[in-house]
Amino acid sequence: MNLNIPDTRQRLLAQRLDAGSQIVATDVAQEFDVSLDTIRRDILALEAKGLARRVRGGAMPIARPADPLHARLDAADSVSPAIIRTAVQEIGDAPTLLMDGGATTLSLVPLLAGVTNRLVITPSPWAAIACQEHAIAVFLIGGTLSARGGIAVGDLALLRAGEIAADIAILGACGIDTKFGLSTDDHAEAQMKQAMHAAAARTIVVTGAQKIGRRARHHTLPLGQIDAVITDADHTMTAPFLEKGATFISVETV
Amino acid sequence: MNLNIPDTRQRLLAQRLDAGSQIVATDVAQEFDVSLDTIRRDILALEAKGLARRVRGGAMPIARPADPLHARLDAADSVSPAIIRTAVQEIGDAPTLLMDGGATTLSLVPLLAGVTNRLVITPSPWAAIACQEHAIAVFLIGGTLSARGGIAVGDLALLRAGEIAADIAILGACGIDTKFGLSTDDHAEAQMKQAMHAAAARTIVVTGAQKIGRRARHHTLPLGQIDAVITDADHTMTAPFLEKGATFISVETV
DNA sequence: CAGATTCATGCAAATTCCTGCATAAAGTTG
DNA sequence: CAACTTTATGCAGGAATTTGCATGAATCTG
Numbered sequence: 001m002n003l004n005i006p007d008t009r010q011r012l013l014a015q016r017l018d019a020g021s022q023i024v025a026t027d028v029a030q031e032f033d034v035s036l037d038t039i040r041r042d043i044l045a046l047e048a049k050g051l052a053r054r055v056r057g058g059a060m061p062i063a064r065p066a067d068p069l070h071a072r073l074d075a076a077d078s079v080s081p082a083i084i085r086t087a088v089q090e091i092g093d094a095p096t097l098l099m100d101g102g103a104t105t106l107s108l109v110p111l112l113a114g115v116t117n118r119l120v121i122t123p124s125p126w127a128a129i130a131c132q133e134h135a136i137a138v139f140l141i142g143g144t145l146s147a148r149g150g151i152a153v154g155d156l157a158l159l160r161a162g163e164i165a166a167d168i169a170i171l172g173a174c175g176i177d178t179k180f181g182l183s184t185d186d187h188a189e190a191q192m193k194q195a196m197h198a199a200a201a202r203t204i205v206v207t208g209a210q211k212i213g214r215r216a217r218h219h220t221l222p223l224g225q226i227d228a229v230i231t232d233a234d235h236t237m238t239a240p241f242l243e244k245g246a247t248f249i250s251v252e253t254v
Numbered sequence: 255m256n257l258n259i260p261d262t263r264q265r266l267l268a269q270r271l272d273a274g275s276q277i278v279a280t281d282v283a284q285e286f287d288v289s290l291d292t293i294r295r296d297i298l299a300l301e302a303k304g305l306a307r308r309v310r311g312g313a314m315p316i317a318r319p320a321d322p323l324h325a326r327l328d329a330a331d332s333v334s335p336a337i338i339r340t341a342v343q344e345i346g347d348a349p350t351l352l353m354d355g356g357a358t359t360l361s362l363v364p365l366l367a368g369v370t371n372r373l374v375i376t377p378s379p380w381a382a383i384a385c386q387e388h389a390i391a392v393f394l395i396g397g398t399l400s401a402r403g404g405i406a407v408g409d410l411a412l413l414r415a416g417e418i419a420a421d422i423a424i425l426g427a428c429g430i431d432t433k434f435g436l437s438t439d440d441h442a443e444a445q446m447k448q449a450m451h452a453a454a455a456r457t458i459v460v461t462g463a464q465k466i467g468r469r470a471r472h473h474t475l476p477l478g479q480i481d482a483v484i485t486d487a488d489h490t491m492t493a494p495f496l497e498k499g500a501t502f503i504s505v506e507t508v
Numbered sequence: 509c510a511g512a513t514t515c516a517t518g519c520a521a522a523t524t525c526c527t528g529c530a531t532a533a534a535g536t537t538g
Numbered sequence: 539c540a541a542c543t544t545t546a547t548g549c550a551g552g553a554a555t556t557t558g559c560a561t562g563a564a565t566c567t568g
Binding site: 005006038056 | 545546547548549555556
């Protein structure tokens, strides 16, 4: 049995809050066999750490971050047209595409129509909808959609990606660095991108200049496994990558 | 159990208002099992915060400036609020939901938030996105997205639905008829809906009056396998169904 | 205009919160 | 080992919040 000390209790309570459930002080007091005051103090401590929102009778999870859609749509507007043009040209007539989620890749979709027999495979519901609106055949990879992330992830999704042989994987980036390679903020999404890379003959990364040199939390792919990076960064930023043998296709910013 | 405190209630009410539905004080009072006065005070508080327009008997959403994204939601807005309210009430606190695609079921999503540990499983990317915007955990069922249809279909999808045990399957309808039962325009989607029915303990159909008596191309479920139909059709339309032993929950059109 | 419904206000009961204090266990220091 | 400090816990009493009810006013409906 666990020790019934503040640390243990608070850890468990924080865990529950993080999972989205509410905490009813009287219930928890009974569960741990301590007085209501003790639980109240635990909640007080959690609030001080910013892990709980205290309400009458217990606590609730901290308010979630602002909804990702607007940010996503706003960002989509800001993707450089030059990047989009170049990426579409690079993709050419390849019939089977693996598309990542994210604003940058999403903005490519409208220009992918018009190729006969093209199939887009994607774990992103946004990309799937965009494809359908442009009459592109689309296969949706299922899985859990994380609260913050934009693509479906999970073992099921990984397996499924393993069953697929695509021509080109088109990935977005949270960060790309000369040593750390391509990186992603979410661990599960990083795995998904690795699986997409493995299932495709070529891997292209499409990303704006602001991601160059950044390192996100999780390593995703080493530079050597990326066939081309399309970006609007200028030469001073891409030079270190070129020295390491990476293929960067830079486009002039307008 | 959820905390029944002003904060929780007001948050949920604000959410419903934001989703465009109106609030009937007496109904909500019953739903939360509190007195009318309490709800009245909640509405008062929401009005003070500028989140509600108080009217006799309840509250209405604040008139919002039109928004470019709104074009897509128009279809959802045309779903009778009474149907939405009733369906949400019928769903209650069920933690695991299987949601069909379509405008009607999509319009339910904003009101499904606020239940702890709720998971929505859906083959519809639209539903998945709507869930994510409302911070509802969602599992996306993968598969091919047909050009016209709104949900992912395919053997893979069917298999996957077979691995799932949900509390309630919430289905839309292309047509529902006393003899032909529930029917769907697309064969693959019909199969998907059958699989969803099989994976859930209860099956609820939510549909507008215009679908009553229609027969779509593909038979999907016999009436006997549907636990409840929620519709705004009047008694003259639903009577033939009731005679056959079906459960229809009719709501008055406003 | 009469009846019914809904709203506003005040009030009492119940619940919960806050503060201070006493006790006990664990750790620290000389 | 003894004395001290720190930490955790439970309890009591007063303050604050929330709730349901009662009363009369206001509003809607036919």
